[in-house]
Amino acid sequence: MSTEMYKPGSYPNLPPPPGTVGFYGWIRNNLFSSISNTLLTIVSVVLVYYLIDGIIGWFLFDAVFDADSKIECRKINDGACWAVITRRVGQFVYGFYPEAERWRIDISFLTMFIAFAPLLYPDLPKRKWLLWFSGIYPFFAFILINGGFFGLAKIEYSLFGGFMLTVILGVTGIVCSLPIGILLALGRQSKLTVVRTLSVCFIEFMRGVPLITLLFVASSMLNYFMPPGTNFSILVRVIIMFTFFSAAYIAEVIRGGIQAIPKGQYEAADALGMNYWQTTRFITLPQALKISIPGIMNTFIGLYKDTTLVVVIGLLDPLGIGRAALADTKWNGLSTETYLFVALFFFVSCFAMSRYSLWLENKLNTDHK
Amino acid sequence: MKTKILLAAATAGVMFAGSVLASTLDDVRARGKLNCIINTGLAGFAAPDDKGKWTGFDVDFCRAVAAATLGDADKVNYTTATGKTRFTKLAAGEGEILSRNTTWTFSRDVDLSQTFVGVSYYDGQGFMVPKALGVKSAKGLDGASVCIQTGTTTELNLAEFFAGNGMKYNPVPIETNAEAQELYKAGRCDVYTTDASGLYATMSSFDNPADHMVLPEIVSKEPLGPVVRHGDDQWADIVAWTLKAMMAGEELGITSANVKSLAGKDNKNKEINRLLGKDPLQGISKLGLSADWAVNIIGQVGNYEEVFEKNLGMSTPLKIARGMNQLYRDGGLFYIPPIK
Numbered sequence: 232m233s234t235e236m237y238k239p240g241s242y243p244n245l246p247p248p249p250g251t252v253g254f255y256g257w258i259r260n261n262l263f264s265s266i267s268n269t270l271l272t273i274v275s276v277v278l279v280y281y282l283i284d285g286i287i288g289w290f291l292f293d294a295v296f297d298a299d300s301k302i303e304c305r306k307i308n309d310g311a312c313w314a315v316i317t318r319r320v321g322q323f324v325y326g327f328y329p330e331a332e333r334w335r336i337d338i339s340f341l342t343m344f345i346a347f348a349p350l351l352y353p354d355l356p357k358r359k360w361l362l363w364f365s366g367i368y369p370f371f372a373f374i375l376i377n378g379g380f381f382g383l384a385k386i387e388y389s390l391f392g393g394f395m396l397t398v399i400l401g402v403t404g405i406v407c408s409l410p411i412g413i414l415l416a417l418g419r420q421s422k423l424t425v426v427r428t429l430s431v432c433f434i435e436f437m438r439g440v441p442l443i444t445l446l447f448v449a450s451s452m453l454n455y456f457m458p459p460g461t462n463f464s465i466l467v468r469v470i471i472m473f474t475f476f477s478a479a480y481i482a483e484v485i486r487g488g489i490q491a492i493p494k495g496q497y498e499a500a501d502a503l504g505m506n507y508w509q510t511t512r513f514i515t516l517p518q519a520l521k522i523s524i525p526g527i528m529n530t531f532i533g534l535y536k537d538t539t540l541v542v543v544i545g546l547l548d549p550l551g552i553g554r555a556a557l558a559d560t561k562w563n564g565l566s567t568e569t570y571l572f573v574a575l576f577f578f579v580s581c582f583a584m585s586r587y588s589l590w591l592e593n594k595l596n597t598d599h600k
Numbered sequence: 601m602k603t604k605i606l607l608a609a610a611t612a613g614v615m616f617a618g619s620v621l622a623s624t625l626d627d628v629r630a631r632g633k634l635n636c637i638i639n640t641g642l643a644g645f646a647a648p649d650d651k652g653k654w655t656g657f658d659v660d661f662c663r664a665v666a667a668a669t670l671g672d673a674d675k676v677n678y679t680t681a682t683g684k685t686r687f688t689k690l691a692a693g694e695g696e697i698l699s700r701n702t703t704w705t706f707s708r709d710v711d712l713s714q715t716f717v718g719v720s721y722y723d724g725q726g727f728m729v730p731k732a733l734g735v736k737s738a739k740g741l742d743g744a745s746v747c748i749q750t751g752t753t754t755e756l757n758l759a760e761f762f763a764g765n766g767m768k769y770n771p772v773p774i775e776t777n778a779e780a781q782e783l784y785k786a787g788r789c790d791v792y793t794t795d796a797s798g799l800y801a802t803m804s805s806f807d808n809p810a811d812h813m814v815l816p817e818i819v820s821k822e823p824l825g826p827v828v829r830h831g832d833d834q835w836a837d838i839v840a841w842t843l844k845a846m847m848a849g850e851e852l853g854i855t856s857a858n859v860k861s862l863a864g865k866d867n868k869n870k871e872i873n874r875l876l877g878k879d880p881l882q883g884i885s886k887l888g889l890s891a892d893w894a895v896n897i898i899g900q901v902g903n904y905e906e907v908f909e910k911n912l913g914m915s916t917p918l919k920i921a922r923g924m925n926q927l928y929r930d931g932g933l934f935y936i937p938p939i940k
Contacts, residue, residue, distance in 0.1 A: 302917075305807065318650045327652045389679045451688035465694075545640055545681040545689070555648050555680075557778070558641030560917040564805025566778045 326392020412481025
């Protein structure tokens with residue numbers, strides 16, 4: 232007890248009593264504040280310990296990372312047998328793409344980020360120059376991956392597979408469906424009857440048909456409409472179907488955004504003497520797209536995950552490669568490891584997309600709160 | 601309804617393709633590669649190894665046809681197909697052969713306008729039980745719970761078998777083979793039923809395969825074999841005789857190891873001489889094949905026994921007995937027409 236005298240209002244701030252703040256304080260207040268709380272804490276800690284011990288042990292400490300077969304894995308240890316993944320990582324990534332040509336995929340994949348950077352990050356330095364590269368990137372990537380030009384060996388589509396196939400299908404579908412979706416959304420709002428009717432028909436048809444049906448059409452029916460001898464790769468057919476399907480959904484998401492814009496905005500544009508295209512470009516779309524970001528990203532992530540459906544028409548995406556690996560008598564029965572690995576890949580890519588959309592939303596946020 | 605349209609389209613496609621393409625053999629030779637439609641993954645029949653090379657019983661048949669027509673068993677492009685897309689892929693010309701454990705049925709042969717050129721593997725629906733259950737025959741399965749894939753012919757076969765024997769069962773419906781493995785291992789069902797080859801594959805994936813057994817009863821007929829498009833008899837003959845040459849190789853004792861020496865000398869058995877091109881085999885030029893076609897098949901891929909044992913037999917984890925899949929003289933179903 233201090234006996235010092237202070238003038239009114241000048242008493243110094245003392246630190247709180249020990250044991251009520253900081254790490255120990257938090258533990259005491261939240262975990263051991265009463266007898267029942269203490270009991271709960273102890274039981275939970277024991278439970279979590281056993282859970283983690285079992286799971287982490289299976290995943291990591293008891294796991295086998297290299298072996299020749301499942302039987303050898305089991306001889307070494309009884310945890311997860313990741314050897315099925317490590318031995319086939321090339322197949323999971325590139326499918327059956329010839330090993331000597333895999334650098335072409337690597338380059339296409341790495342340059343994809345350069346091509347996307349100016350589109351995704353508006354503040355990038357030298358953005359104008361990079362945009363040129365973004366423009367030619369699709370042709371560049373096609374030539375590199377498909378081959379057949381400039382002395383690059385042509386690679387059969389049946390050798391495509393694994394994560395590379397997912398990325399090709401997903402990215403092409405996403406990139407192509409956004410502009411088509413925007414046009415469809417504008418078309419649906421158009422005052423021109425023909426444009427409006429066509430847009431409505433397209434959107435309603437694509438949304439009314441299950442994606443898997445469209446994939447079957449792509450894989451089987453389309454061949455009959457083509458003259459014999461045309462070699463129209465199934466990959467292109469599938470990409471077209473994915474693009475149309477997701478464009479229809481994007482169109483509806485963006486229409487929602489357009490309709491959320493207050494009428495006063497259009498009236499103001501009219502008052503300024505803007506024509507339709509000016510209004511669309513400077514007033515409607517910037518606001519509508521900003522509102523629609525979460526919905527658009529939702530559709531994209533859905534499309535990306537839907538690419539696994541190609542497994543039903545015999546294309547070997549990561550899931551298909553996984554199943555094929557399980558059909559090898561050496562690895563038969565390791566379904567848990569295989570499917571967990573594929574799930575992890577999809578989680579990482581989808582989570583990245585979702586984080587980007589959140590960042591973009593915050594960046595474009597102009598709410599005056 | 602949808603199936604009907606698909607079937608109609610497939611038929612139209614077949615007729616179209618048949619009338620336009622002159623000769624499948626010429627196409628294959630011009631391309632320098634055989635396009636073969638295989639399973640996306642079935643233990644023992646078609647699966648990629650760690651290096652990405654396809655192996656298996658069905659795959660080896662593709663290789664045999666490539667050896668016969670192109671002289672090199674490695675000149676094959678593999679296209680994978682699911683059960684739903686295999687016939688349309690064949691009809692649309694994405695492959696010259698469908699070698700994908702396909703059951704020969706009337707409607708597939710006639711209604712879909714395919715040509716089944718022969719049987720390479722006699723399969724049939726069987727039952728797998730844990731040995732601890734103490735059942736020795738499928739007739740003793742009254743009241744058992746059975747894991748069964750829904751929407752397949754196996755479901756119907758199962759119902760017919762149990763009804764025919766006046767027995768009852770509890771179906772445990774499942775969607776995929778992997779799901780069945782888990783449920784069966786967890787003891788949710790006493791019995792798992794599917795094609796016998798699939799049962800052996802499932803059993804080989806268990807940690808203790810010896811604790812389980814496949815019951816002797818086979819309740820359905822599943823003759824599996826390669827399929828080609830209607831309309832090119834020359835190609836159908838090539839594929840059919842490739843299969844027969846592999847079986848004849850086993851019958852005549854020609855293996856990949858001794859084929860070269862047998863082909864080089866005059867054998868007592870003139871059938872060996874004719875098969876290996878030492879003596880003239882009348883009509884071989886009509887097939888468009890060279891005289892050493894069978895030497896290439898057996899030398900590069902092997903005879904039927906070698907291919908079976910390599911992919912499915914006792915030395916593999918599948919441990920499938922030859923059973924019906926042996927020569928007639930050994931008590932099986934393969935009876936090869938004379939090579940003369």
